[in-house]
Amino acid sequence: MSIVIEVDGRTLGADEGMTILQALRRAGMDAPTLCYHPNLTPVNVCRACVVEVEGSRALVPSCSRRVEPGMRVRTDTERVRRARKVVLEMLASSVDTSTAPELAAHLAAYHGDPARFGSDVARVLEPLRDDNDLYVRDYAKCILCYKCVEACGEDAQHTFALTVAGRGFAARIDTGADAPLLESRCVFCGNCVAVCPTGALMPLIEHRMRQAGEWDESRQHVAETICPYCGVGCALELHVQGNRIVKVTSPADHDITRGNLCVKGRFGFTYVNPDPGGR
Amino acid sequence: MPEVRRLLARAGVADPESLEAYRSLGGYAALARVAERGPAWVLSELEASGLLGRGGAAFPAGRKWRAVAEAAGRRRVVCNADESEPGTFKDRVLMEQDPFAVVEAMTIAGLTVAAEDGLVYVRGEYRLAAARLRRAIDQAERAGLLGADVAGTGRAFWIRVVRGAGAYICGEETALFNSVEGRRGEPRNKPPFPTQAGLFGDPTLVNNVETLCNVPIVVLEGASGFRRYGTDRSTGTKLFCVSGHVERPGLYEVPFGTTLGELLALAGGVWRGRRLQAVLCGGAAGTFLGPDRLDLPLTFEGLQPVGGTVGSGAVIVLDETASLWDIVLRVARFFQEESCGQCVPCRVGTQRQLEIVTRLASGRARPEDPQLLADIGAAMTDASICGLGQTAAGAVLSALALRPGAPSSSNGGASAAHGRPGEVV
Ligand SMILES: Cc1cc2nc3c(=O)[nH]c(=O)nc-3n(C[C@H](O)[C@H](O)[C@H](O)COP(=O)(O)O)c2cc1C
Ligand code: SF4
Ligand code: SF4
Ligand code: SF4
Ligand code: FES
Numbered sequence A: 001m002s003i004v005i006e007v008d009g010r011t012l013g014a015d016e017g018m019t020i021l022q023a024l025r026r027a028g029m030d031a032p033t034l035c036y037h038p039n040l041t042p043v044n045v046c047r048a049c050v051v052e053v054e055g056s057r058a059l060v061p062s063c064s065r066r067v068e069p070g071m072r073v074r075t076d077t078e079r080v081r082r083a084r085k086v087v088l089e090m091l092a093s094s095v096d097t098s099t100a101p102e103l104a105a106h107l108a109a110y111h112g113d114p115a116r117f118g119s120d121v122a123r124v125l126e127p128l129r130d131d132n133d134l135y136v137r138d139y140a141k142c143i144l145c146y147k148c149v150e151a152c153g154e155d156a157q158h159t160f161a162l163t164v165a166g167r168g169f170a171a172r173i174d175t176g177a178d179a180p181l182l183e184s185r186c187v188f189c190g191n192c193v194a195v196c197p198t199g200a201l202m203p204l205i206e207h208r209m210r211q212a213g214e215w216d217e218s219r220q221h222v223a224e225t226i227c228p229y230c231g232v233g234c235a236l237e238l239h240v241q242g243n244r245i246v247k248v249t250s251p252a253d254h255d256i257t258r259g260n261l262c263v264k265g266r267f268g269f270t271y272v273n274p275d276p277g278g279r
Numbered sequence B: 001m002p003e004v005r006r007l008l009a010r011a012g013v014a015d016p017e018s019l020e021a022y023r024s025l026g027g028y029a030a031l032a033r034v035a036e037r038g039p040a041w042v043l044s045e046l047e048a049s050g051l052l053g054r055g056g057a058a059f060p061a062g063r064k065w066r067a068v069a070e071a072a073g074r075r076r077v078v079c080n081a082d083e084s085e086p087g088t089f090k091d092r093v094l095m096e097q098d099p100f101a102v103v104e105a106m107t108i109a110g111l112t113v114a115a116e117d118g119l120v121y122v123r124g125e126y127r128l129a130a131a132r133l134r135r136a137i138d139q140a141e142r143a144g145l146l147g148a149d150v151a152g153t154g155r156a157f158w159i160r161v162v163r164g165a166g167a168y169i170c171g172e173e174t175a176l177f178n179s180v181e182g183r184r185g186e187p188r189n190k191p192p193f194p195t196q197a198g199l200f201g202d203p204t205l206v207n208n209v210e211t212l213c214n215v216p217i218v219v220l221e222g223a224s225g226f227r228r229y230g231t232d233r234s235t236g237t238k239l240f241c242v243s244g245h246v247e248r249p250g251l252y253e254v255p256f257g258t259t260l261g262e263l264l265a266l267a268g269g270v271w272r273g274r275r276l277q278a279v280l281c282g283g284a285a286g287t288f289l290g291p292d293r294l295d296l297p298l299t300f301e302g303l304q305p306v307g308g309t310v311g312s313g314a315v316i317v318l319d320e321t322a323s324l325w326d327i328v329l330r331v332a333r334f335f336q337e338e339s340c341g342q343c344v345p346c347r348v349g350t351q352r353q354l355e356i357v358t359r360l361a362s363g364r365a366r367p368e369d370p371q372l373l374a375d376i377g378a379a380m381t382d383a384s385i386c387g388l389g390q391t392a393a394g395a396v397l398s399a400l401a402l403r404p405g406a407p408s409s410s411n412g413g414a415s416a417a418h419g420r421p422g423e424v425v
Helices: A020-026 A078-092 A101-109 A147-152 A191-195 A204-211 A263-267 B019-024 B029-037 B039-049 B061-069 B090-097 B099-113 B127-142 B173-180 B209-226 B260-266 B300-306 B324-338 B344-361 B369-383 B387-391 B394-402
Strands: A002-007 A010-015 A050-053 A072-074 A135-137 A163-165 A172-174 A201-203 A220-226 A235-241 A244-249 B076-081 B117-122 B158-163 B204-208 B237-244 B250-255 B276-281 B287-289 B314-319
Touching: A002 A020, A010 A020, A050 A078, A078 A101, A078 B344, A078 B369, A135 A204, A147 A191, A191 A201, A201 A204, A204 A244, A244 A263, B019 B099, B019 B127, B029 B039, B029 B099, B029 B209, B039 B061, B039 B099, B039 B209, B061 B099, B061 B204, B061 B209, B076 B099, B076 B173, B076 B209, B090 B099, B090 B127, B090 B209, B090 B237, B099 B117, B099 B127, B099 B158, B099 B204, B099 B209, B117 B127, B117 B173, B127 B158, B173 B204, B204 B209, B237 B260, B250 B260, B260 B276, B260 B314, B276 B324, B276 B394, B287 B394, B314 B324, B324 B344, B324 B394, B344 B369, B344 B387, B369 B387, B369 B394
Parallel strands: A002 A072, B076 B117, B076 B204, B117 B158, B237 B314
Antiparallel strands: A002 A010, A050 A072, A135 A201, A163 A172, A220 A235, A235 A244, B237 B250, B276 B287, B276 B314
8 A cells, every 4th residue: 555755855655564764765765774684674773774753752763663654754854964973983983894884884974983982982892703614703893783683583594593692882792601603503504694784794715815815806706606505596696706716695685595595505615616625 | 839648648557468458548449449430431530630651751641551451462461660760769669568559550450451461570679579569469369359350350360470680671661571571671662562562462551650559549539539639731649759968868749740849848958958969850861950940840841841850750869069970970880881782872872971971070071072972962862762772861961061061170060060161171
């Protein structure tokens, strides 16, 4: 059923059940998002996407609030801009953003200055967790967007290896008493890695190549194929650099995979490379 | 305005462990009337009474009850007795001194919204309150006032006591549900509201202890009787928890509309003949009011224009010798420790706010600090998921308005009255 809402004085058509964000995007408008992912249930925790909705005291997360007939939304007020800017600045002042292109882009768009809180502020300090052969966890980069928790849990994998532990500024993604991944429930599907927006979760090969200064996306091309392992027929994107497969992904909008794969499809490719044992 | 004893009529008078004592002082008369008049009558009286929630959000009780009564499927009643707001002890007194009133009020709620499952979530530290509630529930069940057939109505209603584990955030209604369900104590996304999908996904009526204890009064006196006290928009009486630098700290019941000055006078005024510096009204989630606010009527509508709040009813009084910024620092630390960490504005904002307030309280303010506090405060207030983050800047920003200069040395507040805005040391 079609309804009409008003956004920044413009009249937009929307479908019932749609979120404000979906209505915005369909009309060619947008809001910055960090914790939103089209395949995951909105958790609305980053608050980068907030908008003003007439009748609501506080700002409203556009990624999760559903449209209602006659709803009046503002995305461009001083209040909205200020909240978004400060949220992005605070986030960037607390974590390592070196492999988080979305956050950096939003911050630039809002002329954010994370350094204004001072150089002596508390930051998320966590050692690199490099405890298995397939992917690393660098929680000093984690913005707690909950995407990995959701992908590992009810929204995709149903393995429930990940949760949030601790609270406030000390809250962290956790495997349960900080167990190494091999001792956790993890089955190494890498579906958490696929949705992580910050590089906090990264395939080991990419991590090693970045450390060595060898990772170069401008020299990579993507070959599309079908996974050779089983009969499901998952779509694969092979990221190839210098005649070696360096990463495997699946398109997030693919009908069968929704971006998800299993351990074999995502990580079982090194045998194809000219130096099968090498990373 | 004088002190009144309506909610506190039995407190300290009746033996809180005796159903007979409760009944001899009017207890369970309200339930009998509800059994006779039926749910529709209760709902219309409650709506007409104008009773607003006493848990902090001031939501109209009648509207909430009707929403649950009209919801489909299994319904639940939850009494929020987590009472963790600093400086707040009113629910404790009600539960310890008049536990049957809580049980009776919940039973009325159960009959009215057609719920069979009641649950009271008691702050972990409140051992005596939990024990007395359990005793009261036992006795009420044995007397046929609770259980499979409530007071001969043929309707069932049971009450279970659950104790919290010490997190402030678990007093937020949806975090409370998560806590009871064995999940992480994080607020849920609203909508859906508890009246639509609450505890275990069922439509749930959640009310504060004090809110519920007003219901038997509404039932017995009718909406008009209830409205004899208070103002048009803030009806009835209110429990205020007066603590700090007054001669007689304690719990005071007064009609809404009593001024702050009258309330302080009831508590014997500022102690030792000293001058008033400020009042933290509403607890950590409240705001500081200066001595120029003594004429302010304590009502929802009276406090709102000055950025104040009735909140939980905590009134923390500071005399002229108190260090305002030390108190502000404790408030900032409280929020930093109690934030659940789910959303960015509150998780990082309470941390950054604490860092800046620490500088201010120790006389190391930087020129940019007032602007930073204002920006962080705006983001927390506007963009946080729940009331914790939305109120976490209130005390800090109101203290800044009261003492724009912040302290210039660690002796804090009083001397800072003469500081200049943005003073750097
Ligand atoms: C951080 C936080 C803590 C809260 N703690 C309590 C509490 O201890 N007791 C309470 O009754 N309400 C508390 N509330 C308010 C509840 O979420 C809810 O609004 C209230 O229980 C509804 O009851 P009422 O309508 O009778 O006030 C808290 C809210 C927040 C955001
Ligand atoms: S690799 Fe798969 S199973 Fe392991 S934590 Fe990530 S999503 Fe969960
Ligand atoms: S590890 Fe990545 S996906 Fe998981 S919460 Fe952190 S930033 Fe989000
Ligand atoms: S405002 Fe604070 S307490 Fe509330 S959900 Fe956000 S982080 Fe948690
Ligand atoms: S994208 Fe909406 S809150 Fe994160």
